[in-house]
Amino acid sequence: MHQGQRGTEPATITNGYGQLAANVLARAKACGATEADIVVADGETFSVQVRVGTVDRLTKAREKRLGLRVFIGKRSATTSTSDFSQDSLERLVADTCTLARAVVEDDVSGLPDAAQMATDQPGLDLYDETVLDTETQIDWAKRGEAAAFATDPRITNSEGAEFDSSSGRVVLANSHGFVGSYKSSNFSLSVSPIATESTTGAMQRDAWYEVQRKFARLASAESIGQKAAERAVRRLGARKVATKRVPVVFDQEMAGSLLANLCGAISGYGLYKRASFLLDQLGQTIASDLMTVYDDGRMAGGLGSRPFDGEGLATRKNTIVERGVLRSYLLDTYSGRKLGLPSTGNASRSVGESPSVGPTNFYLVPGLKSAQEIIGSVKEGLYVTELIGFGINMVTGDYSRGASGFWIENGELAYPVEEITIAGNLKQMFKDVEVIGSDLVFRGRIASPTLKISELMVAGN
Amino acid sequence: MLEPVQLAKFGVTELEAQHALDRLNVRDIDYADLYFESRTSESVSMEEGIVKRAAKSVSQGVGVRATAGEKTGFAYSDELTKKDLEIAADTARYIANSPQGASPVPVPTQRRPTRDLYPIERAKAEVATADRVALLNAIDAEARRYDPRIKNVMASFNTEYKVVAVATSDGTLVGDIQPLSRLQITCIAEDGDNRQAGSFGGGGRVGFEYYLEDNRHLSYAREAAREAILNLSAVDAPAGVMPVVLAGGWPGILLHEAIGHGLEADFNRKKTSAFSSLIGKRVASDVCTIVDDGTLPFRRGSLNMDDEGTPTSCTTLIEKGILRRYITDKLNARLMGIPLTGNGRRENYQSVVLPRMTNTFMLAGESDPQDIIRSVKKGLYAVSFGGGQVDITNGKFVFSASEAYLIEDGQITKPVKGATLIGSGPEILTKVSMVGHDLKLDNGIGTCGKDGQSVPVGVGLPTIKIDEITVGGTQR
Numbered sequence: 001m002h003q004g005q006r007g008t009e010p011a012t013i014t015n016g017y018g019q020l021a022a023n024v025l026a027r028a029k030a031c032g033a034t035e036a037d038i039v040v041a042d043g044e045t046f047s048v049q050v051r052v053g054t055v056d057r058l059t060k061a062r063e064k065r066l067g068l069r070v071f072i073g074k075r076s077a078t079t080s081t082s083d084f085s086q087d088s089l090e091r092l093v094a095d096t097c098t099l100a101r102a103v104v105e106d107d108v109s110g111l112p113d114a115a116q117m118a119t120d121q122p123g124l125d126l127y128d129e130t131v132l133d134t135e136t137q138i139d140w141a142k143r144g145e146a147a148a149f150a151t152d153p154r155i156t157n158s159e160g161a162e163f164d165s166s167s168g169r170v171v172l173a174n175s176h177g178f179v180g181s182y183k184s185s186n187f188s189l190s191v192s193p194i195a196t197e198s199t200t201g202a203m204q205r206d207a208w209y210e211v212q213r214k215f216a217r218l219a220s221a222e223s224i225g226q227k228a229a230e231r232a233v234r235r236l237g238a239r240k241v242a243t244k245r246v247p248v249v250f251d252q253e254m255a256g257s258l259l260a261n262l263c264g265a266i267s268g269y270g271l272y273k274r275a276s277f278l279l280d281q282l283g284q285t286i287a288s289d290l291m292t293v294y295d296d297g298r299m300a301g302g303l304g305s306r307p308f309d310g311e312g313l314a315t316r317k318n319t320i321v322e323r324g325v326l327r328s329y330l331l332d333t334y335s336g337r338k339l340g341l342p343s344t345g346n347a348s349r350s351v352g353e354s355p356s357v358g359p360t361n362f363y364l365v366p367g368l369k370s371a372q373e374i375i376g377s378v379k380e381g382l383y384v385t386e387l388i389g390f391g392i393n394m395v396t397g398d399y400s401r402g403a404s405g406f407w408i409e410n411g412e413l414a415y416p417v418e419e420i421t422i423a424g425n426l427k428q429m430f431k432d433v434e435v436i437g438s439d440l441v442f443r444g445r446i447a448s449p450t451l452k453i454s455e456l457m458v459a460g461n
Numbered sequence: 462m463l464e465p466v467q468l469a470k471f472g473v474t475e476l477e478a479q480h481a482l483d484r485l486n487v488r489d490i491d492y493a494d495l496y497f498e499s500r501t502s503e504s505v506s507m508e509e510g511i512v513k514r515a516a517k518s519v520s521q522g523v524g525v526r527a528t529a530g531e532k533t534g535f536a537y538s539d540e541l542t543k544k545d546l547e548i549a550a551d552t553a554r555y556i557a558n559s560p561q562g563a564s565p566v567p568v569p570t571q572r573r574p575t576r577d578l579y580p581i582e583r584a585k586a587e588v589a590t591a592d593r594v595a596l597l598n599a600i601d602a603e604a605r606r607y608d609p610r611i612k613n614v615m616a617s618f619n620t621e622y623k624v625v626a627v628a629t630s631d632g633t634l635v636g637d638i639q640p641l642s643r644l645q646i647t648c649i650a651e652d653g654d655n656r657q658a659g660s661f662g663g664g665g666r667v668g669f670e671y672y673l674e675d676n677r678h679l680s681y682a683r684e685a686a687r688e689a690i691l692n693l694s695a696v697d698a699p700a701g702v703m704p705v706v707l708a709g710g711w712p713g714i715l716l717h718e719a720i721g722h723g724l725e726a727d728f729n730r731k732k733t734s735a736f737s738s739l740i741g742k743r744v745a746s747d748v749c750t751i752v753d754d755g756t757l758p759f760r761r762g763s764l765n766m767d768d769e770g771t772p773t774s775c776t777t778l779i780e781k782g783i784l785r786r787y788i789t790d791k792l793n794a795r796l797m798g799i800p801l802t803g804n805g806r807r808e809n810y811q812s813v814v815l816p817r818m819t820n821t822f823m824l825a826g827e828s829d830p831q832d833i834i835r836s837v838k839k840g841l842y843a844v845s846f847g848g849g850q851v852d853i854t855n856g857k858f859v860f861s862a863s864e865a866y867l868i869e870d871g872q873i874t875k876p877v878k879g880a881t882l883i884g885s886g887p888e889i890l891t892k893v894s895m896v897g898h899d900l901k902l903d904n905g906i907g908t909c910g911k912d913g914q915s916v917p918v919g920v921g922l923p924t925i926k927i928d929e930i931t932v933g934g935t936q937r
Contacts, residue, residue: 051731057533057813060552064539065520080518082539092519099515102590103505106513134555159733159854194733194854205733205854238855243701243937273508274613274649275658352518389859390848391881391933395649395658400698400881400933402850402859419857421881421933423700457935459700459883 017042017181021173024068024089028175031097033070035111035175037311039351040066043168048134050141051160058134067351070096074105080352108337111311114176116333116343118314121307125300126184127167128214137163140189140221147225148193152233159192159205161225165215172349178312186303187215191228197236204238206231206386210443213301231385234406238416240460241407247381248422248456249374249408252439254384255448259364261426262293263446264394266320266328267346267357268335277397277427278326286326287430290367293321295330297345297360304360304445310349315360318344324431330357364448367436371450374435376411382458383408384422397426403458420460429453467636468626471497471521471541478628481546482566485527486630489557492791493527493566494629496768497541498810505590506617507597515590524810525549528792532556537811567632576772578758578765579666581640588669593618596644596672600682604648607686610693613649614682618642618672627770635770640666641761641917643906646681650689657695659688660863663904665761688845688864691876698865698880698934704840705882705927706833706868709901711845713920716751716821717909718849718858719886720744724778724786725804725816725911726793728853735856735887736784744784745890748826751779753788755803755819761905762820762919769805769814776802778821779890790816808914815911822921826896830924833895835871841932842866842873843882856886859933881933889930897924 017040028036042064049057066089067080077099081092145161167185172178190209196202208228212218250258270276278286297315299305309315311333319327331339332347332355348358375383384405391400400423406413424432437450468475478495485493499521506514522539523546534556536549597616604614619642626636643664650657661684665671672678707715720736728734736744745751755773757763764773769791777785789797790805793816806817834842842865849860861881866873902921909918 051531055532055556057535058556059535059537059813061537061811063537063811076513077515077517079516080520082520082522088519095517099517099590102594103513103515104511104594106511109513157731157733159731203733203735203854205852235855240931273615274651274656275615275647279656353516354514388850388852388857389861389881389883390850391859391861391879393658393879395656396878398878400861400879400935402857402881402883402933404857418855419883419885419931421700421859421883421931423698423880423933423935425935457700459931459933461702461931 017171018173018179020084021171021179024093025173025175027090027093028068028070028097031093032072033097034073035071036069037111037172037174038066038068039349040171041168041351043166045166046137047162047164048138048141049160049162050138050145052158053142053145055138056160065351068092068096069354070100071110072097072100074107074109075100075103076109077103078352078354108334111174111176112313112333112343117176117178117312118180118308120314121180121182122298124298124305124307126182126213126305128185130215132165132215137165143221144189144191144225147222148191148229151226151229154195154233154236155193155229156196157194159194161189161191164188172308172312174312180308180312182307185213187212187218189218189221189224191225193229193232195232195236204232204235206235211303213303235404235416238404238418240419241417241458242461243459245455245457247378247452247454249378249381249383249450249452251383251385252441252448252450254387255451256444256446257387258429259362259448260446261392262430263330263359263362266326266330268329268331268339269357270394271329272335272338275395277395281326282329284326285324287321287324288433289324290436291321291324291430291433292365293363294318294365295320295359295362299361302361303442304362306360309345310347310355313343313345313347315345330359332357359445361442362446363440364436366438366440366449368438369435371437371439374437374450374452375408375413377435378408379410381408382417382422383413399424399426399429420458422456422458424456468497470624471499471626473497473541475634477543477546479566481525481550482628482630484547484550485554486566487554487557489529490527490554491529491795492630494627494769496524496810497626498522498623500621500623500809502619502621504617504619505593505597507601508615509613510601512594512597522810523549525553526813527553527557529557531796533792533813535813566630576765578756578763579640581668592669596678600646600678603679603682604646604686607683608650608690610650610652610690611648611686612651614646616646618644627768629770633770635766637765639764642667644672644678644681645906646685648685648689650693652693655693657689657692659685659692661685661688662906665759665905666763667759691864695876695878697936698877699841699932699936700934702929702931704837705930705932706837706840706842707922707925707927708844709897709899709923710921711903712843713822713903713922714846714849714860716823716922717818717918717920718851718860719884719889720751720779721818721821722851722853723856723886724788726787726789726797727816729787730793730797734853739784739887742784743782744887745779745782746893747782748896749779749782749890749893750777750824751821752777752824753804753818753821757820760820760919761907761917762818764819767803767805768807771801771803771805773803773819788816788818790814806916808916812914815914817911817916818909818918820902820919820921822900822902823896823923825898825900825923828895828897830897830899833897833924833926834868834873836895836926837868838870840868842868851886857883858886859883877934882930883933884930889927892928893925894928895926899923
């Protein structure tokens, strides 16, 4: 394996961007902006896709982008560009101020108070300076896919394996004098094999993946490929089931999708627009007393960790749900002001857009039972391993999604199922969480152990 | 009038582009191209009765690609200097495993698109922000006037102005100007504790005046308000297999999910689609003829040329129930030895070309829409949908109704809450027993996602009857 060190430029470039940001902020002020903030992001990405043993696609790039938000009194506008030339930036500032003057005054708009800006910027272990050469990354993808093929003779084809590595930096500065920056990196491998049933020719695809901030923490390519193959093969022979109401066990990934729905429902923007099914529920019981949920922005090496949020506020660990009681929403400054609450440090900022709200590391605290014990407790029911479609109404909580997984009979996975839906209402579903598994693993910004919901409508034949 | 797009717009000379292509065009490389793109996106949005946000974003860059057999090497850059082009070309060439030893590419022969499907003058596309603000204010007032139970109106108006130039190793140097806009409205209705949402929108490769013609913007506002108010009285949706009648227009998303993706050539070349090897076979009832047509004027999914410089076309995918064609880009057409259909599309210069749909719709049939509804004893009538998704490999697809009604004894009765419909792509169209004479294209709101890339698309459908499909409601 070939590894090396990146050059010594980062510090100077960050300083360079700091100066660039200061210049743009000064120019905005000269144009009449009363407040402003600026985000500069740059990075490099590498990606290789291997399919059936040969390189299918290789992509390499560097990119950079700058986003500016100005306030003229209570009016604001946001712009972005990838052209950092002086001409372009002068035009950008002028355009932004013109746009801001064209919109309507909004009483609560503005930067956070100066006193709220983050004063510490811990490293959080988000950056790995490992540089992988092209051959090494191709080799990872090839080994992942080869392991899938070697796992089972029924793996006959492949959507491929993809290895990605990226690193970048973010600089945020505002007219309060705040300047923050951090670097982060990501390494990931995903493998998507296809299994074929020899008798019918029917195919099933599945996938497995892993993402880490540090290259050394990635599981082996072989273990990822093998798991992907096992997941594809076990779906062969899937059938529909009769329509009925049964207990439903969600595997970790699908339980994570329910947690993402919760995250959406308590995010400040949906709440003040009255477009959430969890309005006015602070301090109320919204879920089973088994459920405790945290959002922790400072978990070392976390995929959602960052030292400060999209407005420069320090991130922190917030208790969201405590034994079923809703303790906190997820808020940035604007949505917090709309609701009469302080920001929770959850401003998320993509360059070129005004802040919105997003989770950091949002997770359900694990229980004591293994997934096998949970499945074992079900006489007849569904174990869901994949959900598709967009059948969630965030205003009402009505829930109806395409599902596949396994039918549970007498505590065992009896056979794979597909072409069915599960339906209910999220308000009730969170209250109906009956068992929470012990198997919490962070594979993304939102994570959950296996969980069981006492009853949902399964529609099939 | 469309002007031939000059590379000069990107600060690049024809010679520099030619030189970069030469550098890519080594032994083993079958094809190479440079895709220059400049994009300006603007948006204004309103909520709580005030237009509080305005945004503008500008991006410019080049994507450089070389293909050798099934392999693609790709690099992109937001800098357009000669040196950046060379670095990108060297990266893309990596997959060829052959030394630099350039063979010159042919001098371009195809130099401009053959037609102009969206002749919008830049002057008209550039509308003062104040006019956009006024448009949204009028929408807010109209929606609230529709019913006092409308408590919030969220509306946004987005425009994109994209200039592209494509230079290829097979002798194309061609450009296009691609305007796009969309107006989207969501209303929240409240009645006591009952809260519901309704949405409506539209757009296309059209100018600002399109939204004001016949007060189109106000009719969108009333539609969004109507759906929200209607949902206040919706009952729980049924669960299980039943006949479903789809209304015309946007419910054509069925075609996009159930068969469209499965007919994209890349999945079929790799034999990972449930439709692999089904050309010439029956995949639908004989009342179904389905096309993908990128040549309709002003449509959201239309293009003068695709992102490889190939003119778009109208491709018959399914003719009277028989599968005829896959949709292709250059790479897959060449590897499969099948016709090039002009469906090579990419989200932007940072993404690779994939075979993608344009406007996908079913041709009109002969049935009277009223007769179609009257033929159903107990079932669902679905008028509007949210999103959909498909698993290409096993063919299972879903799409979620946002406005639907029960059909009881041939009559449309109560509105029902949204529910997901799930079916199997290669089977579902064999269950279409009636096709109406009322073909309708959608209003121009579709965005299709594939491999993380979003591109604008259109769909269309006449009223159709599906004899049975699983409806994912909560009631027996």
